[in-house]
Amino acid sequence: SQTIHQWPATLVQPVGSPLSLECTVEGTSNPNLYWYRQAAGRGLQLLFYSVGIGQISSEVPQNLSASRPQDRQFILSSKKLLLSDSGFYLCAWSRTGINYGYTFGSGTRLTVV
């Protein structure tokens, strides 16, 4: 069966520090991968998605970047965090082809102080 792992669960970082959040998927190949941010327990904002290794699409201009160095690994990064980067970050995957929907990771609560 397929599983998605996202870590860390919580993170407190000072303003100006770098960020690296990692997401990995097991049990499938060539998944579509997504990074979302959720502010204040409400709506989801799609940040990045990837349909293959090295293929990253950015949905909104921001202080963050994403990379996909391996088929089932998706990394969210920042060189210098801002206070506004605080939020709940969710990784998700879906199959290519017929859309069976997303499977989400457990999320990372990032607090920038």
Add this chain to the structure above:
Amino acid sequence: AQSVAQPEDQVNVAEGNPLTVKCTYSVSGNPYLFWYVQYPNRGLQFLLKYITGDNLVKGSYGFEAEFNKSQTSFHLKKPSALVSDSALYFCAVVASSSNTGKLIFGQGTTLQVKP
């Protein structure tokens, strides 16, 4: 452009009463529709989906949803609410013809079930 509307920020029901969480959508062509539930500080969990076939879809935890093409709606329902159903619910849509598979999510509806 694709869009999803969840017109209620919050729905309050008493335990044991039926519940409905509303969702309407706009998409070119045939839609694939989904409901997810999120508990505090957790990821979203899949509840149910409509791809094709029977308009009434049954999902996890006793939830069901009805696809209504003429009203472009996909309301989530449960005959008898439980306090443990209290959570944030998201409706999502993607066009069946989409080549990216990106889901469009509504803003979410908080369901509060009171004992």
